[in-house]
Amino acid sequence: MTRDDIPTPALLLDLDRFERNLERMAAHVRRAGKRLRPHAKTHRCPEIAKRQVAAGALGVACAKLGEAEVMAGAGVRGLLITTEVVTPGGIRRLLRLAAEAPDTLVVVDNPENVADLGREAAAEGVTLGVLVDVDVGNRRTGIQSGPPAVALARAVAGQRALRFHGLQGYAGHCAHVVGWEARREASRAALAPLMETRRLCEGAGLAVDIVAGGSTGTWDIDVELPGLTELQAGSYCVMDLEYRRIGGRTGAALTDFEMALTVIATVVSVPTADRAMVDAGLKAFSTDKPFPPEPVERPGLEYAFAGDEHGRLTITDPARAPRLGERIEFFPPHCDPTVNLYDRIYALRGEKVEAVWDVAARGRSD
């Protein structure tokens, strides 16, 4: 099977680019003396997770318990669940997962939740590894840094069936700050209270093995912090337009990682000289960003969403007008929600489909 045989719309991964992205990040964290637990929410694909682990990652971070269950079922270990698990049903599932994959870690930001986890884990005879989730200004989950976080860490350590391993501080609000210097300043400011919380924990006699954070946008920034032990960048393995636009250390585009992910579509209608329609719309691409997909190496065409199943190409250069039935690839605006629309990834070596990987945790936001 080759690229031309794939029914469209479909998700393609350029394996050469993807592998270089994995190698580049692996070499970087090794050099920096850090570890890597890449975020699997980007790809939801055990085959990719396994390749990240083979390249040296500790395991993968999972946004949700359901995602982690799929990864564990596929044999991936070293899982960190980065969203709190607070319901009785969720806690039961979490403890089953921890019994199967004992190095699984979960985050907490609430003392009630710590008490629930501690009680249920003890009742099940399971020991559960825990990180305290600290809000570093992202205004999402996470307890306040400093004394409240230390008190929560102490509560974790006080539970016989829980093991306090350290802290998570995800500075999502810094990941896409445009311009490397501005991003560095933002991330430094955000993570300073996390570093201080680490010191306070240690001062209180609580050993901190893990301080997890970072993103693809701050991959070469956060490693400067001695107190950070591991990165949880996700998008670096496939990249997307949003990350490319934030700029790198030396240029207006972030080119440290290569654009490995595309959506291939077919021109299904060329109704006028200035318009062609492709079979990829709201159900083929992420729609959460204020910019559209970008045709790959096709100057003279501009994409706009045109409903669930269509994209409208405005033909700005008539000499380059597409033909009916022609196949065109696009870079997606945002990789994570784009991948989540597809059941499989076509992994290409040049023109050849080398493998078809299940997006096995697709839809597993539970």
Added chain:
Amino acid sequence: MTRDDIPTPALLLDLDRFERNLERMAAHVRRAGKRLRPHAKTHRCPEIAKRQVAAGALGVACAKLGEAEVMAGAGVRGLLITTEVVTPGGIRRLLRLAAEAPDTLVVVDNPENVADLGREAAAEGVTLGVLVDVDVGNRRTGIQSGPPAVALARAVAGQRALRFHGLQGYAGHCAHVVGWEARREASRAALAPLMETRRLCEGAGLAVDIVAGGSTGTWDIDVELPGLTELQAGSYCVMDLEYRRIGGRTGAALTDFEMALTVIATVVSVPTADRAMVDAGLKAFSTDKPFPPEPVERPGLEYAFAGDEHGRLTITDPARAPRLGERIEFFPPHCDPTVNLYDRIYALRGEKVEAVWDVAARGRSD
């Protein structure tokens, strides 16, 4: 199983509301002397399609061949594929489908495509029903109305293996015009050339059995046109915030159909007095509209997207602050791309889960 047992985030359907929506539309088209072929792209769910047919629909419209293959495989007939099928591989699949479900219809907007379909259908010994797709101002697919459309209809009729059945004119640009009178005016203007094309076809000796069009927004507008034979409204069966906002014949909200579809989420973090986080974000709701999901019967809370897996609730009334672990439902902004994120629909009768339906054509945009 009851509503409270469903792992979140999950897609819920209120069966009482859903059934009233089906009945209301069925009674309406009967009264108007029209037929109904509701658009299955809304739900991608054979169980819903079967209930629409049981309520009197001719079959269902499918946005893509892949969607139609799933519907046919589940035993649904009366399929209309509303996007052109132009590739050799697609045409082979289409002819297999037409062999299995001979009343399947496909649209065309291009003479090359008509020649390809005619040649391949003849070679396979299959007769394929065809509608000419007319651009009624939606600027998507569709040939120009009037003589170009008539010429294409003649080309279809000239192919031994194709049957010309009529016209499709989807006025998507009118569906969400706010205000009933303005919408009526827009839809009338858009569909006038379609009606004229019908007359021209008939004048040229081409019998027109079917003129398909309309949307949930124009459900009680387009039936006024004697030349329109069938509606292809989709969203009416479940509704969404976008359609509710367009206004009805007598009020500022479209209340002709009931809001039957919700996403249920769990509060996983209450980090501050003015903020609670739910486990439903970009991967749980459509993100293509400029307004967010709306909490159902929960005044004092405002939702904002906060990443792939989180929604941020701003607590505007501290007396109504949600508890950790509490479950909250939301109306999605746009039903079609929301449903496409889920593998199943929990169909509720009151609090009881009466059935769990597969969104079997989820992801089948091919």
